[in-house]
Amino acid sequence: MADYFTHFSCIIDVGTADKAARALALFQDLRAAEQEADEPEFAGLTLSRQDAPEGSTLWIHDDEHGDVEAVISFVLRLADALDLTGLWGFQYSLTCSRPRIDAFGGGAHVIDLGARKSVGWTSSQEWLAAALNGEDAHA
Numbered sequence: 506m507a508d509y510f511t512h513f514s515c516i517i518d519v520g521t522a523d524k525a526a527r528a529l530a531l532f533q534d535l536r537a538a539e540q541e542a543d544e545p546e547f548a549g550l551t552l553s554r555q556d557a558p559e560g561s562t563l564w565i566h567d568d569e570h571g572d573v574e575a576v577i578s579f580v581l582r583l584a585d586a587l588d589l590t591g592l593w594g595f596q597y598s599l600t601c602s603r604p605r606i607d608a609f610g611g612g613a614h615v616i617d618l619g620a621r622k623s624v625g626w627t628s629s630q631e632w633l634a635a636a637l638n639g640e641d642a643h644a
């Protein structure tokens with residue numbers, strides 16, 4: 506039997522050490538609130554401070570089975586709570602423990618933090634299918 510995995514590892518700079526501390530507290534509160542949930546929203550990601558305690562960079566990653574939608578949801582909540590602006594994005598990979606057709610790939614998402622919305626994404630599987638179908642491979 507094959508196991509399928511989604512992996513990601515990215516950073517977000519929230520601007521100040523105070524905002525980083527607030528972000529960690531927000532994440533802990535969200536995780537605590539969903540302890541009894543049948544399908545916890547943020548179970549597929551881990552958040553930690555990337556740099557020294559006085560730093561503002563946070564590391565978002567998965568432990569084993571990541572959830573891309575959880576990353577997007579958390580970052581949008583973070584943007585709202587900390588009044589973040591600008592563009593931010595991350596990449597993810599899709600892997601499998603055994604060779605399987607269509608089991609490998611990945612993608613990327615771009616979020617407009619100020620507008621509090623996802624503004625674009627790509628999937629390597631969809632790009633490849635389009636390119637093989639004669640569509641512009643550089644689009």
